């Protein structure tokens with residue numbers, strides 16, 4: 036057990052909650068006042084939180100057999116046997132099946148498709164209008180992930196699946212159910228069913244024209260790997276849903292944060308425009324993406340259940356407790372990062388200067404993100420294309436980090452978009 040909080044820490048946490056409009060504020064206060072190990076003191080919800088390279092390495096690598104993924108919450112109910120939340124051999128089997136289409140060697144083959152999907156979305160913009168880059172990024176990311184993993188063009192289906200996808204994300208986001216486990220949740224049954232029906236249709240369609248599809252495409256997509264492995268429709272649905280959400284909600288948040296940061300730092304945007312126009316591969320773009328992932332990691336926390344008592348420098352966490360490793364706090368630890376709260380892409384310009392496991396936007400160890408290389412390549416390709424074709428002017432409101440299924444810039448990233456001269 037941990038010590039009760041001092042009244043001063045409690046008050047500082049409340050002030051931070053109000054100021055930052057997000058639990059990230061109080062988490063930072065706890066980190067400052069208590070250290071790299073603490074317990075969240077909410078009645079009915081008292082998870083342990085650890086951060087920093089040493090503790091993160093324990094959870095992800097050296098003592099990983101002492102933790103499991105499966106907690107009892109809407110994420111695990113909804114994704115059921117999805118690769119993200121199962122453990123042991125079952126996990127390893129699904130993961131192996133899904134790795135080939137995301138292998139770095141396959142990424143170059145997706146570039147042209149990624150560009151086309153970005154162009155499709157921007158072709159709908161009126162010159163000079165203001166768009167929400169949180170919404171536009173989601174469209175692009177969704178089109179890309181569905182095409183890559185399931186060879187499914189969802190453009191015409193967006194009106195049918197858009198709202199159900201947002202409801203699915205809302206369903207698995209933190210909320211009152213954290214404290215009141217069985218709280219009634221209205222308005223989800225129908226949209227979640229629409230999404231399930233949609234995925235089952237894709238599976239059925241593919242099963243029907245399996246051989247024909249294989250001949251046409253030459254290579255196997257993720258869906259085909261799952262079908263060829265002999266999995267049931269239900270288990271395939273679990274993997275598809277997991278990959279669809281994990282594979283696009285994260286990229287959406289990343290792209291949206293990059294735009295929010297560029298909006299707040301127009302001098303970086305100007306420099307970036309110059310680089311994407313004159314260089315084949317902009318180094319600054321890489322650094323901006325990395326810095327965005329440091330400041331606003333889309334997955335800001337990793338969720339585990341303790342299977343065997345763990346010890347963090349003399350602090351014990353008993354079996355069955357919930358444990359979070361905080362990516363966000365690790366990325367903002369002032370003892371590791373100079374000017375930790377500042378946007379400073381140049382910090383990545385000369386290779387890594389911080390210790391291993393201090394920069395973990397994709398987690399680490401055997402359960403590190405399966406889509407890490409894909410997600411980074413996608414962000415590079417999409418950002419390059421958008422900056423080559425448009426200029427983006429922030430319309431000036433403040434955004435805050437909203438803790439949903441991912442960390443999102445809310446209320447959105449409103450930007451005036453202008454088509455660049457000479458772009459057909």
Ligand code: HEM
Nearest residue numbers: 119281282285286289334337396397398402404405406410
């Ligand atoms: C910017 C983009 C992305 C970020 C920041 C991100 C972040 C992460 C993080 C931090 C984890 C580890 C979570 C933990 O330890 O609990 C993770 C796992 C995972 N991610 Fe990503 N991700 C991104 C893109 C993707 C993409 C594109 C896909 C799929 C195509 C994907 C699929 C997954 C899956 C399936 C896991 C679970 C892996 C396992 O448990 O074996 N992610 N991701």
